[in-house]
Amino acid sequence: ELKVEQNPLFLSMQEGKNYTIYCNYSTTSDRLYWYRQDPGKSLESLFVLLSNGAVKQEGRLMASLDTKARLSTLHITAAVHDLSATYFCAVDWDNYGQNFVFGPGTRLSVLP
């Protein structure tokens, strides 16, 4: 059974600081996705990582994938309040379909 873990589950940080969210998964996969969810809202796609060593950046967020270590990171640079949300990673592990397992989410609060 595939397990996807995220660390930390809760993160409170000050504006301007840097931090990294980690996503570990327990089986082989080279397809990993990051999503953002604002309170009371739906999920919004942030990054699609489809190969070992993939790195994507958008604004203050950068995501990477190491399939050998089964690890993805979401790095936040110089956090701002608008980044406050819950961040989910999701792993697509089925080579014959699209069977997604989501991590539990990391709730990020950026304080002024």
Place this chain on the structure above:
Amino acid sequence: EAQVTQNPRYLITVTGKKLTVTCSQNMNHEYMSWYRQDPGLGLRQIYYSMNVEVTDKGDVPEGYKVSRKEKRNFPLILESPSPNQTSLYFCASSPTYNEQFFGPGTRLTVL
């Protein structure tokens, strides 16, 4: 506007009364999926469909049914809802092996 729509957005029902939550997408995506979101458990996949007439179970399929008779629609059916199916439900669609686009969610309460 490209979007995934779900109806209803909110539903309160009683145990055993059959219900259907509709999901429709206008992006011609092959792949569609249903999830439930519960506090502390993240999103769990209920069923997914790779194309018309092709569906498969996700991690938590018990108590749910789906069908994919048209590419754009993927309804979720609860034939005999129970209180443990009280949850927030999301439908999603995507081109194969790509990011998913999520609907706005349906909050279901089963009394």
